Amino acid sequence: MDDLYREIIIERYKNPAYRGELEPNDITFEDENPLCGDHIRIDLRVNTEGVVSEAAFSGHGCAISQASADLLLESIIGKTLDHVRQLNKEDLLDMLGIELGPVRLKCALLPLKILKAGVYGLGEATDELLEEK
Amino acid sequence: MTDSTSGESSLNCWKNDFPVLKREVRPGVPLVYLDSAATSQKPESVLTAMDTYYRLMNANIHRGVHTLAEEATAEYESARSRIASFIGARDPSELIFTRNTTESINLVAQTWGRAKLQDGDVIILTEMEHHSNLVPWQMLAAEKNLRLEFIPVNDKGELDLDVYQKLLLLEPKLVSFIQMSNVLGTINPAKEIIQMAKKSGALTLLDAAQSVPHFSVNIQDLGPDFLAFSAHKMIGPTGIGALWGRKTILENMPPFLGGGDMIKKVLLRSFIANDLPHKFEAGTPAIAEAIGFGAAVDYLSAVGMENIRKHEQRIVSYAMERLSRVPGIHMMGPDQPDRKGGVISFTIEGIHPHDIAQILDSDGVAVRAGHHCAMPLHDKLGINATTRASFYLYNDESDIDRLVKGLDKAINLFG
Numbered sequence: 293m294d295d296l297y298r299e300i301i302i303e304r305y306k307n308p309a310y311r312g313e314l315e316p317n318d319i320t321f322e323d324e325n326p327l328c329g330d331h332i333r334i335d336l337r338v339n340t341e342g343v344v345s346e347a348a349f350s351g352h353g354c355a356i357s358q359a360s361a362d363l364l365l366e367s368i369i370g371k372t373l374d375h376v377r378q379l380n381k382e383d384l385l386d387m388l389g390i391e392l393g394p395v396r397l398k399c400a401l402l403p404l405k406i407l408k409a410g411v412y413g414l415g416e417a418t419d420e421l422l423e424e425k
Numbered sequence: 426m427t428d429s430t431s432g433e434s435s436l437n438c439w440k441n442d443f444p445v446l447k448r449e450v451r452p453g454v455p456l457v458y459l460d461s462a463a464t465s466q467k468p469e470s471v472l473t474a475m476d477t478y479y480r481l482m483n484a485n486i487h488r489g490v491h492t493l494a495e496e497a498t499a500e501y502e503s504a505r506s507r508i509a510s511f512i513g514a515r516d517p518s519e520l521i522f523t524r525n526t527t528e529s530i531n532l533v534a535q536t537w538g539r540a541k542l543q544d545g546d547v548i549i550l551t552e553m554e555h556h557s558n559l560v561p562w563q564m565l566a567a568e569k570n571l572r573l574e575f576i577p578v579n580d581k582g583e584l585d586l587d588v589y590q591k592l593l594l595l596e597p598k599l600v601s602f603i604q605m606s607n608v609l610g611t612i613n614p615a616k617e618i619i620q621m622a623k624k625s626g627a628l629t630l631l632d633a634a635q636s637v638p639h640f641s642v643n644i645q646d647l648g649p650d651f652l653a654f655s656a657h658k659m660i661g662p663t664g665i666g667a668l669w670g671r672k673t674i675l676e677n678m679p680p681f682l683g684g685g686d687m688i689k690k691v692l693l694r695s696f697i698a699n700d701l702p703h704k705f706e707a708g709t710p711a712i713a714e715a716i717g718f719g720a721a722v723d724y725l726s727a728v729g730m731e732n733i734r735k736h737e738q739r740i741v742s743y744a745m746e747r748l749s750r751v752p753g754i755h756m757m758g759p760d761q762p763d764r765k766g767g768v769i770s771f772t773i774e775g776i777h778p779h780d781i782a783q784i785l786d787s788d789g790v791a792v793r794a795g796h797h798c799a800m801p802l803h804d805k806l807g808i809n810a811t812t813r814a815s816f817y818l819y820n821d822e823s824d825i826d827r828l829v830k831g832l833d834k835a836i837n838l839f840g
Binding site: 296305327 | 775776777778779780783784794795796800803809810838839
């Protein structure tokens with residue numbers, strides 16, 4: 293457990309760098325984890341070369357989902373949408389650096405599902421989005 | 426069962442009867458189980474009753490002529506009688522075995538509701554219902570174009586009976602409500618709500634999933650038309666529950682599921698339904714579970730429901746007092762312990778319920794985090810999720826101390 297709440301998670305939860313909303317934006321998507329009601333919205337601004345120039349998340353959730361969203365958005369600033377499309381579950385878990393049980397894994401992965409559903413322009417954030425490379 | 430019958434002072438004896446409470450969650454971390462509102466732990470006597478059935482008399486019930494079948498049938502029907510008298514029912518044939526409270530409510534919706542309700546009919550529910558007493562009526566309402574109305578919950582976590590009085594002017598066909606909230610702990614004035622419904626000509630269904638396990642519930646005193654509850658929340662097994670219904674009403678309801686045991690006679694193109702209660706029990710039922718359910722009410726009766734209520738009130742008072750000193754805490758529901766059951770849902774500023782539950786788990790303390798199958802109630806309260814600690818006869822003050830210690834740890838981590 294102490295590993296689960298390592299300093300970076302707590303720090304990101306308390307002082308997120310990418311919390312907020314972007315209006316106007318180029319890509320926005322929101323969804324929730326129906327099990328716990330955690331809700332996240334992600335907004336992106338993308339330049340003409342298809343590179344993510346700004347990113348922000350809003351909504352509410354536990355420390356794991358919020359820290360995950362913050363770290364994920366930090367990792368995609370300056371990257372192309374093609375790069376974002378190729379992100380998978382392992383990439384995000386590497387960023388978090390923690391071992392998670394099945395229930396909390398859903399918290400950690402919610403931001404990635406939402407980000408990819410937005411970038412692919414899909415109607416819903418499905419688990420399949422976590423696998424593809 | 427060990428010496429469990431001598432009231433409050435034998436507290437530790439009760440705890441000793443529940444084998445799982447002796448385990449460690451991980452080496453050196455003993456279990457503190459504060460999730461009984463989700464499901465309760467099971468005493469040795471219940472486990473033994475079910476094990477004995479499988480080891481010594483396993484056979485299908487009814488119709489069998491051989492010795493084992495007769496013994497199993499006798500045990501199954503004896504369990505039904507004991508459970509019926511546990512809630513004050515005089516006629517065991519009014520007690521139908523179902524899978525759980527949810528199935529009991531669905532049974533009423535799909536048989537009585539489908540046969541008797543028509544376009545525009547009104548059903549009154551409350552804003553504090555568990556999903557199990559919302560969704561079955563939403564499904565029926567969509568099918569039959571019914572109107573659902575809700576008794577609101579006020580700031581204290583109690584039902585607004587003035588609004589209820591006005592809703593009754595709509596001449597509802599049914600008032601269906603939870604006796605004790607699984608989130609707020611509120612014990613609703615069931616008798617008063619039922620009497621008011623009767624005056625307006627409505628039938629009543631009492632969702633007793635959280636009440637029957639924790640205090641004395643007597644249908645003769647309360648006067649509902651239907652009562653639904655589950656074994657697993659009252660130290661019995663999962664997979665079995667009960668629906669008690671008034672005989673005259675049950676007799677006039679069409680059957681629920683079709684199949685064996687629920688029939689008197691079957692022709693190729695038609696059937697004649699069996700008598701109560703078998704009419705509503707199609708197929709081979711959960712026999713071992715029914716026998717375990719019987720052993721559970723035997724245990725609770727021996728302890729005495731008044732003793733359990735008294736014990737839980739003491740725990741709740743102690744918990745509310747200890748928790749009120751936790752920085753940033755907000756407790757839901759009535760603030761007087763005598764108006765609530767053994768459930769405390771709370772939030773702590775700046776810490777998400779999932780994180781609280783996870784940190785508590787690292788200390789072996791099992792609580793629940795989320796919306797507790799009452800999403801509309803959480804919407805009404807303006808919160809997304811809560812952490813819930815719930816108590817039963819096997820908890821004591823030391824469990825609350827461990828809970829508070831775990832919360833201090835969470836606050837330090839996030840502080």
